[in-house]
Amino acid sequence: MFGTNLLERRSKPERIADDAWHHLVSAVSTAGDNLRGTARSARHTSAGLADDAGELVGSAAEEARRRATRAFDALAGRRPALPWTLLIGAALAGAAIGWAAGTAARAAGSRDRSVDDIEFVDVERPDSPAETDR
Known part of the structure; x- marks a missing residue:
C-alpha cells in the first residue's frame, strides 16, 4: 500500500521511462535466454562452433544491456558520464x-654560440662599379 502511493507521485515522464526500461530489460533477457538455449544445443552437436556461439551471445547480450542502460538514462534525461x-x-x-x-x-637554446658566429668581411674588387665612381 505504501509503495503504490510513492509510485503514483512520480511524474508522467518518469513513469513512461520506467515502463520503457522494464519492457526493454525483459526483451533483452528473453532474447539472451533464447540465444543461450540455442548456444547450449549447438554445443552438444559441435564443441568448437558452440564455444564461438557462446562468446558471440555473451558479447551480444552485454552490448544489448549496455545500450539498454544508455537508452534508459536518455529517457530519464540523464547525461552520459564523461x-x-x-x-x-x-x-x-x-x-x-x-x-x-x-x-x-x-x-x-643552450648550444655553444661561438661555433655558429659568422664573420662577414667586405672585399674590395677592382672591377666593381662602386669603385669607378669614386
Whole structure:
C-alpha cells in the first residue's frame, strides 16, 4: 500500500521511462535466454562452433544491456558520464609532448654560440662599379 502511493507521485515522464526500461530489460533477457538455449544445443552437436556461439551471445547480450542502460538514462534525461580515461590519457599525452618540446627548446637554446658566429668581411674588387665612381 505504501509503495503504490510513492509510485503514483512520480511524474508522467518518469513513469513512461520506467515502463520503457522494464519492457526493454525483459526483451533483452528473453532474447539472451533464447540465444543461450540455442548456444547450449549447438554445443552438444559441435564443441568448437558452440564455444564461438557462446562468446558471440555473451558479447551480444552485454552490448544489448549496455545500450539498454544508455537508452534508459536518455529517457530519464540523464547525461552520459564523461570519458575520464580518455580525458586523462589525452592530458598525459599533452604533458609528455609539452615536456619533450620544452626539453628540445632548452637544448637548442643552450648550444655553444661561438661555433655558429659568422664573420662577414667586405672585399674590395677592382672591377666593381662602386669603385669607378669614386
